[in-house]
Amino acid sequence: MSGLIVLGDTNIGSTSDLYPAMRIFAAIQKSRAKCDVLSKVNTLNENDRNLLKRARIFHFGSGSLKSEPSRSKLYEAIDFAAEHNTIISYAPQIDLSQWRMRSGELRVLRSPIATADIVQLLPEELLFLTGQSEPEAAAEVLADQGVRLIFVMLNDGVLVQFGREQRMFPSNGICDSDVFFGEMIGRIADAKRPLRQMSTDDIMKWTESVIAFSCK
Amino acid sequence: MIAIRALTGADKQEAKKIWELRFHDSPSFIRWYFSERFSPGTSFCAVENGRIVSIAHGSPMRLRVRNAEFPAMMVSGVATLPGYEGRGLMKRVLFRLFENCKKSGVPLAFHTPSHFSIYRALGEFPCADALLHTCGGDPDAKPVSDGVPSAAELLRVYERATARYSGCVVRTEADMQKRIHDLLCDGGICLTHSAGGVLDGYLFAAKTDVVYASEEALAVSREAYAALISRLPEGSAVKLPPDVDLPGKLYPQGVVIPLDISFLLKALCGDPQALCVRVADGMLPWNDDVFDGAGNAVDMEPRETLSAGRLMQFLCGYLPYKDVFSQLPCFCADEY
Numbered sequence: 264m265s266g267l268i269v270l271g272d273t274n275i276g277s278t279s280d281l282y283p284a285m286r287i288f289a290a291i292q293k294s295r296a297k298c299d300v301l302s303k304v305n306t307l308n309e310n311d312r313n314l315l316k317r318a319r320i321f322h323f324g325s326g327s328l329k330s331e332p333s334r335s336k337l338y339e340a341i342d343f344a345a346e347h348n349t350i351i352s353y354a355p356q357i358d359l360s361q362w363r364m365r366s367g368e369l370r371v372l373r374s375p376i377a378t379a380d381i382v383q384l385l386p387e388e389l390l391f392l393t394g395q396s397e398p399e400a401a402a403e404v405l406a407d408q409g410v411r412l413i414f415v416m417l418n419d420g421v422l423v424q425f426g427r428e429q430r431m432f433p434s435n436g437i438c439d440s441d442v443f444f445g446e447m448i449g450r451i452a453d454a455k456r457p458l459r460q461m462s463t464d465d466i467m468k469w470t471e472s473v474i475a476f477s478c479k
Numbered sequence: 480m481i482a483i484r485a486l487t488g489a490d491k492q493e494a495k496k497i498w499e500l501r502f503h504d505s506p507s508f509i510r511w512y513f514s515e516r517f518s519p520g521t522s523f524c525a526v527e528n529g530r531i532v533s534i535a536h537g538s539p540m541r542l543r544v545r546n547a548e549f550p551a552m553m554v555s556g557v558a559t560l561p562g563y564e565g566r567g568l569m570k571r572v573l574f575r576l577f578e579n580c581k582k583s584g585v586p587l588a589f590h591t592p593s594h595f596s597i598y599r600a601l602g603e604f605p606c607a608d609a610l611l612h613t614c615g616g617d618p619d620a621k622p623v624s625d626g627v628p629s630a631a632e633l634l635r636v637y638e639r640a641t642a643r644y645s646g647c648v649v650r651t652e653a654d655m656q657k658r659i660h661d662l663l664c665d666g667g668i669c670l671t672h673s674a675g676g677v678l679d680g681y682l683f684a685a686k687t688d689v690v691y692a693s694e695e696a697l698a699v700s701r702e703a704y705a706a707l708i709s710r711l712p713e714g715s716a717v718k719l720p721p722d723v724d725l726p727g728k729l730y731p732q733g734v735v736i737p738l739d740i741s742f743l744l745k746a747l748c749g750d751p752q753a754l755c756v757r758v759a760d761g762m763l764p765w766n767d768d769v770f771d772g773a774g775n776a777v778d779m780e781p782r783e784t785l786s787a788g789r790l791m792q793f794l795c796g797y798l799p800y801k802d803v804f805s806q807l808p809c810f811c812a813d814e815y
Contacts, residue, residue: 306782307783345786346784367808371799374798377599394728404730407594
């Protein structure tokens with residue numbers, strides 16, 4: 264099924280509607296892409312594998328990385344999805360009250376970057392995840408690690424890096440990062456092309472139009 | 480027609496020219512490398528019409544992973560000549576190098592990638608971090624080199640300082656002597672720290688314009704690290720192990736490549752019941768199988784699916800996995 268996005272945060276639906284993945288889920292559902300979630304069981308089951316094989320994008324946040332068994336299941340899901348050429352998307356949305364940010368925890372939070380194709384970062388995450396506090400430099404660090412498409416959500420807009428090209432999109436208001444990201448990956452999933460075959464123009468045009476309604 | 484083969488002693492000058500062409504290293508470093516590290520029998524190349532067009536150097540070493548020592552191959556100087564890129568030559572040369580390691584009983588390879596993005600396509604993930612500390616303090620400090628201690632004295636500090644790290648090279652006194660030559664070959668300085676008359680820290684640094692860059696600083700306490708670093712001028716950069724309690728930028732530094740998953744699972748897990756994992760390895764076909772926790776290839780429905788690179792992160796201790804592999808501090812001091 265083309266246009267399918269699978270979400271990897273398995274507690275979707277069990278928390279309040281403020282939970283980021285749930286808000287991304289809602290935003291995706293407004294786009295033409297379809298959305299599903301991994302099962303709540305502790306291991307990757309046959310149904311999960313089928314979903315990941317069919318998906319265009321596998322998206323997750325840092326919630327599942329905090330503890331077992333969700334962390335190991337997430338690693339397996341990432342590796343399985345990557346093996347089947349599914350686009351890997353990571354928006355950490357770190358709950359700073361849950362992490363002490365010592366080197367071991369930073370390794371865990373950074374670990375999906377080594378396989379991610381798309382990463383969305385918030386300003387307070389830049390230093391933790393890249394060692395850089397400037398958005399431009401932080402995006403370069405991720406690109407050097409092989410991340411193809413990077414969105415840095417800023418108070419006054421969105422910095423986009425696609426391949427080696429960076430562009431700042433100013434906004435007239437505060438961007439809702441979940442709505443923005445859900446819409447963006449919805450469009451990418453709907454494009455039915457590998458990320459490496461998408462043009463910089465496509466990405467930048469979509470960004471511009473999504474900003475218009477997600478940043479008010 | 481491309482042929483892949485091991486280097487021979489006769490290839491030394493050609494290999495050196497390729498290094499000079501593809502890497503921005505000083506002539507003194509290149510001289511050091513080809514005098515102390517060049518190991519033709521464990522290095523491989525692609526040859527077309529008698530000319531080396533792609534090359535990967537392998538230097539035999541030993542790596543300590545989870546307190547066990549393994550033979551390991553350090554990979555360096557991976558280069559392809561202009562005009563020959565994009566033809567898969569690097570992958571073919573590395574495959575032959577890794578295949579030779581497997582045949583020789585070497586289960587691990589490691590390297591420090593200049594760009595992780597290049598090696599990600601081969602399924603290699605970070606397995607060690609480093610902390611880049613930028614010195615504060617006196618902008619006008621002019622560090623004066625201490626006398627360079629003997630290789631035996633420095634080795635004792637190296638061993639005490641790195642004992643806690645998984646993924647670190649095990650050095651001999653001869654290895655330490657080679658490393659000293661490397662660190663001083665571009666006119667570097669050596670700073671030392673002692674407590675109670677016993678050497679407990681050292682820092683090698685080379686001047687870059689007005690500040691210094693330190694490629695190796697190791698000590699047995701935070702106090703020793705801080706004292707050594709305080710002697711460098713403001714703005715100097717010091718590469719440290721990731722868990723030193725000093726401010727700095729933590730960054731992924733090293734990759735470890737599992738060349739023999741079966742052997743490594745047996746050595747580092749050993750419990751057949753702990754795992755039934757399908758390992759996906761697009762580079763090394765003998766790793767691409769279903770294994771139990773003792774490294775036996777099994778004809779069973781796997782409970783887990785992992786890429787070889789990810790499994791290596793767990794085996795090293797870089798990341799935790801279920802209750803099978805705990806997380807450990809991981810660091811690998813450079814060897815050149």
